[in-house]
Amino acid sequence: MGTDSRERMVRSAAYLFRERGYSGTGFRDVIAHSGAPRGSIYHHFPEGKAQLAEEAVRYAGEFLNAGILAATESGDAASAVDAFVGWWRQVLIQSGFRAGCPVVAVTVESHDDAPQLAAAAAAVFGRWQDTLATGLGNAGVPDDRACRLARLIVAAVEGATILCRAHRDVAPLDDVVAELKEMTRNAVQDG
Template sequence: MARETRKQMIEQAALLFRGRGYGATGIREIAAAAGAHRGVIYHHFPRGKTEVAEEVLAATDATVGAYIESWCTAQQPVPAMRAIIAGAKTMMAGGEHPPGSPVAAVTIGAGPDDQALRESARAIYDRWQRAFRDCLRRNGTPDPDATNLATLLIAGIEGALVLSRAEGGSAPLDRLAAALEPLLRTPRSSRDPE
């Protein structure tokens, strides 16, 4: 029961951070959304909202990072990119909650004393980019192009999630996929000036 309550608080915090922002979400709101008394949250998370955010980041990375690594290991760059964007549509833009990324929400909302949260977010983004960069490298894209394209994909998804929220639908993620596909299909030699 206690483990389920803790898990529910992490899940609800991720949705609140995604929908309202990390800075605008209070510990009472997290407890209420999880159907728990405020005191219970301090039992599970003695360091309060910062500890909840750490767990949200870890849970998001455990799920999203594993999918990205799996897709990038098993596929060529274009299908891997399409799978990653489809996953973002399902996990971060689907359902009744506003589109968004809990990682972005925590990164943007973290205050000056939350350096550890920003470092955790950086490590997560590095992991996600590294998986796609390695996919590109295995399929013949050299650096710096592989690194730059991996950054473009992850940054593009985060930006497309913001646009999805503004537009009220996931079309920006589709447009991102359509824009990236020609870049991923173009051989290195044709992108380089002679």
């Protein structure tokens, strides 16, 4: 029972949370999706589903953050927005608008008996904001404004993703992106 099956289970949990949510995803679903040996899930996640979810949230956060980081190195403020949005747009379309953000899914279903889930989600959102703020700052946006814009980008894109799922259309995301890019360009000029 190596780390390969553990990693597959974490990736599968993140994938399944996107479509089914935290409550709608059980250990059996993760085992079936990951192809991991049945007993390995209890071996790797002795603290249960909350432990698996916490790691899936971190995995999803790091996965998306790596893309944001790569795109923001160009020094173009609009690239920061594009980096954050591009992946979501692809996920929405490829899933037929069934999939959203696994971090949001776990956040909205966090329970008092698993406060580590809300903390893990807050850390991911914070990391995305920090990475976006750094990219915006490197593009010439003053630091205080870059931090506020980064928070707005995360909140607006997550909200737009939910609207896209409800409307089964990427128009809400496209509209939000257009406005965010305009805002970031203006912030560079004003800076």
